[in-house]
Structures are given as structure tokens and as C-alpha cells.
Amino acid sequence: MTGPMPPRTDRGRALLVLGLAAAVTVFTATVPLLRDFFDLRVYYGTVHTWLHHGGRIYDYRVPGTSYGFTYPPFAALAMLPLAPMSRPGAIVASLLVNLAALAVVLRILAGAGWRRHGWYRWSLALCGLALFEPLRDTFSFGQVNLVLLALVLGDSWLLATGRGRWAGAGIGLAAAVKLTPALFIGLLLLARRWRAAAVATGVALAATGLAAWADPGASRFYWTEALWDTGRVGRLDYVSNQSLQGVLARLGEPGRAPWAAAVLLVLCVWAWRAGRAVTAGDWTAAFALTGAAACLVSPITWVHHLVWLLPSFVVLARAGHPRPAGALYAVLCTSVVWLWFEDSSGVDGFVGGNTYTWITLGLLLGLPAGQPPAAPPPLARSTRVTAHAPSPARPATAAVCDQSESSSGAPEEAAATGAADAGDAGVREAVRSPSREPTGSTRPAAAKPQSSSSRASSYTVNPPPA
Numbered sequence: 340m341t342g343p344m345p346p347r348t349d350r351g352r353a354l355l356v357l358g359l360a361a362a363v364t365v366f367t368a369t370v371p372l373l374r375d376f377f378d379l380r381v382y383y384g385t386v387h388t389w390l391h392h393g394g395r396i397y398d399y400r401v402p403g404t405s406y407g408f409t410y411p412p413f414a415a416l417a418m419l420p421l422a423p424m425s426r427p428g429a430i431v432a433s434l435l436v437n438l439a440a441l442a443v444v445l446r447i448l449a450g451a452g453w454r455r456h457g458w459y460r461w462s463l464a465l466c467g468l469a470l471f472e473p474l475r476d477t478f479s480f481g482q483v484n485l486v487l488l489a490l491v492l493g494d495s496w497l498l499a500t501g502r503g504r505w506a507g508a509g510i511g512l513a514a515a516v517k518l519t520p521a522l523f524i525g526l527l528l529l530a531r532r533w534r535a536a537a538v539a540t541g542v543a544l545a546a547t548g549l550a551a552w553a554d555p556g557a558s559r560f561y562w563t564e565a566l567w568d569t570g571r572v573g574r575l576d577y578v579s580n581q582s583l584q585g586v587l588a589r590l591g592e593p594g595r596a597p598w599a600a601a602v603l604l605v606l607c608v609w610a611w612r613a614g615r616a617v618t619a620g621d622w623t624a625a626f627a628l629t630g631a632a633a634c635l636v637s638p639i640t641w642v643h644h645l646v647w648l649l650p651s652f653v654v655l656a657r658a659g660h661p662r663p664a665g666a667l668y669a670v671l672c673t674s675v676v677w678l679w680f681e682d683s684s685g686v687d688g689f690v691g692g693n694t695y696t697w698i699t700l701g702l703l704l705g706l707p708a709g710q711p712p713a714a715p716p717p718l719a720r721s722t723r724v725t726a727h728a729p730s731p732a733r734p735a736t737a738a739v740c741d742q743s744e745s746s747s748g749a750p751e752e753a754a755a756t757g758a759a760d761a762g763d764a765g766v767r768e769a770v771r772s773p774s775r776e777p778t779g780s781t782r783p784a785a786a787k788p789q790s791s792s793s794r795a796s797s798y799t800v801n802p803p804p805a
Contacts, residue, residue: 379481
């Protein structure tokens with residue numbers, strides 16, 4: 340039994356895109372929790388207190404909560420452009436910056452033939468991306484992870500295209516803002532790209548030194564105290580923490596030894612698989628594997644941090660596996676882990692409450708790396724009629740090339756839309772029963788969460804900023 344045929348005319352395609360866009364708009368406006376730009380409020384309040392009121396970076400708390408800034412001091416320095424803005428202006432700036440970062444990410448992941456996908460396929464892809472829970476949360480929290488992903492993928496593009504002179508600068512800047520992207524410096528060392536690794540390390544150290552010069556006290560406090568205090572960020576066992584540490588904490592094993600052993604094992608697998616990808620010259624796969632590994636080994640990986648998995652779905656689809664890519668992507672659109680928000684005990688809690696962790700681990704283990712891309716299907720390849728040798732009885736005939744209208748069957752186009760095909764499944768799966776916590780993805784945000792002393796959190800009973 341075959342499914343419905345896609346529209347063949349531009350009018351039909353336009354109507355389909357408009358219908359999907361309307362459905363996605365209704366879904367994002369009513370079903371998921373709108374996060375009220377909580378993390379942006381942390382950034383905005385920290386910068387204003389620091390610059391205008393003589394306060395210290397790590398003393399600021401969002402009113403009604405006990406949480407404040409948790410990033411390295413250079414992150415606050417990089418956010419100084421927020422200082423002259425009003426709060427609505429900061430929200431607009433956050434949305435524009437994240438949209439620009441998303442455009443950069445898509446452009447890099449689509450490759451040199453990005454124009455061939457056309458408006459129709461790009462429109463479907465954007466509808467699918469709007470359903471992706473980590474991406475939704477990144478925008479509605481006002482988070483920075485998408486910007487960091489764009490910086491890191493910029494280095495991937497430089498290395499893949501042979502423009503390696505400044506490769507590493509983006510990774511260095513990202514690592515100075517948040518520590519998790521520092522694993523990409525390890526990838527450069529693994530690939531023996533000594534110059535790029537030196538550039539990344541130098542940029543990270545220079546940015547950190549600049550922050551230390553701007554505010555020595557804040558730097559001293561962060562590197563000696565705040566960095567080691569995970570309580571500033573949130574509970575390790577909270578269901579939104581989809582890292583290995585989160586899994587162990589929900590099992591009642593918060594000790595460092597089991598976590599260190601799991602991290603070491605994951606890093607060994609990552610080094611082996613990323614090394615194969617680098618040897619084959621597949622930088623996209625190498626960076627995708629590194630992003631997945633970083634999410635697993637980080638002590639805290641909130642759901643919105645999983646934007647680092649976007650390159651993995653492109654690699655999977657480009658390698659000829661669009662259906663598994665679409666299925667896994669659809670699960671990450673469903674907010675399924677929140678079903679175990681109140682109780683993640685038992686076998687069902689272990690399996691379902693850690694669903695995003697299992698997907699990340701599966702991508703690390705199964706992502707195609709060091710393999711040639713799948714051959715395009717016969718209908719997408721050019722067919723050539725072999726010319727017969729000329730003879731006195733029959734003159735030579737020119738070879739005839741018969742190409743498809745727009746190479747729509749090529750695997751590159753499947754890469755751009757493999758994840759987008761999961762859109763309808765994401766809409767159907769995302770509806771769930773509301774929880775009693777403001778983070779539940781079906782509950783509306785409190786009218787004034789900043790005035791609540793117990794329920795402004797995005798991740799815990801008290802809200803972490805990042």
C-alpha cells in the first residue's frame with residue numbers, strides 16, 4: 340500500500356507548505372511550554388547589574404529565584420551588547436542572532452549544492468526544524484547553544500574546504516563561552532591538525548585572559564569555586580538532564596567513580612569512530628560524533644543542549660539512511676522524556692525517561708563514519724546511450740544524455756529533508772498530559788514567573804540559567 344503522492348505543481352506545493360506552516364505555528368504556540376526567555380533574562384540581568392550598578396557577575400540572581408550566571412566570565416564579556424538594550428530589544432536581538440546562527444548551520448550542513456534543494460524542500464525542512472524540541476527551547480529560552488554550534492561548524496567547513504589557516508578560531512571562542520565545546524579541540528589533536536588545535540587553544544586562552552583582565556575577581560571566583568559547584572546549575576537527577584551523569588543520578592548512583600568510568604568508555608568509542616571519519620576526510624561526521632560525545636560526557640546536558648545532534652541527522656540521511664534519521668528526529672520532537680517528569684523509577688522510567696540519552700548514544704555508536712556516501716538511485720543518475728562506431732552504412736550518432744528534471748532523487752537532497760519528513764510524526768507524538776511543573780512541555784508559562792520564588796525554573800524547582 341503506497342502513501343499519498345506529493346504535490347507535483349508549484350501551487351500544490353505552496354498550499355502544502357502553507358498548511359504545514361500553519362499547523363506548526365499552532366503547535367508551537369499552544370502545545371510546548373513557552374520558556375519566557377528565562378536564560379536571556381539571566382544574561383540581561385547579569386550584564387546590567389555588572390555594568391550599570393556595580394554588581395558582581397556571579398552575585399546576580401533572577402528575582403524570585405536562587406539562580407544566576409553560570410558561564411565563564413568571557414561569556415558575560417561577550418554579552419555586553421545587551422547592556423544598552425531594553426528587555427524587549429534584547430529579546431528581538433536574541434531571536435535575530437539565533438535565526439542568523441541557524442542559517443549558518445543549515446548552509447554549512449547542506450553543502451555546496453544547497454541551492455539545488457529549492458524553496459519547496461527548504462520550506463519542508465524549516466517546518467520540521469520548528470518542531471525539534473532542542474531548537475524550540477533554544478529560541479524560547481534565549482539560549483546561546485545554536486551560536487556555539489555555528490562557530491564550531493564554521494571550523495568544520497574551513498577544514499573540509501582546505502581553508503585551514505584560521506580553522507580553530509570558532510572552536511576557541513565557543514570553548515571560552517561554555518566549556519563543553521572544548522572537546523572539539525581534542526578532535527583537532529586526534530586529527531593531528533596541530534595548527535588548528537593551537538589556534539583554538541590560543542583563542543580560548545586569550546578570551547579567558549581578556550575576561551580576567553576585565554574582572555579579576557569574577558575570574559578567580561569562577562575557576563576556583565563556581566566551576567565545581569554543580570548545584571548552581573541544577574539537580575543532576577532532573578529529567579531534562581539527558582547526559583550519562585543524569586542517567587546515573589536517576590538510578591541513585593551520583594558517585595564520581597561510575598560516571599568517570601562511563602565517560603572514559605564513551606571517550607574511547609568517540610576517539611575510535613571520529614578517528615575513522617577524519618582518516619576518510621569526512622569532517623562533518625567527525626564533528627557530528629564529537630557533538631554527540633560532548634552531550635554524553637558533560638555533567639549536565641539539558642534538552643536544549645541537544646541542538647549539537649543536528650549534524651548527526653544530516654550525516655545519517657546523507658549516508659543513505661533517511662528513514663532512521665527521520666524516526667529518531669521525530670522522537671526528539673515529541674517531548675517524550677517529560678512523561679517521566681515526576682517519577683523516573685522502574686524499567687519504564689529507565690528506558691523512557693532517558694530516551695534522548697539513548698538516541699545520543701545510538702548516534703555515537705551507529706553513525707556512518709569513514710564510509711563513502713551512498714550511490715544515488717538509478718533514476719537520479721545520468722544515463723548515456725553508447726554511440727556505435729561509425730561505419731559507411733551508418734554515420735556516428737552523438738551520445739544522448741537523459742537527466743531527471745532537478746536531480747530530486749540525489750542523496751544530498753535527502754540529507755536536507757530527511758529530518759523534515761518527521762514533522763507530522765512530531766506533531767502527533769508531542770501531545771501529552773500536563774505536569775505540575777512549569778517545565779512540562781504542555782503547560783503554559785506562569786504570567787510572571789520572575790515573581791515566583793518556587794516555580795520559575797526551566798529545569799529544577801529553582802531555575803538554572805543555562
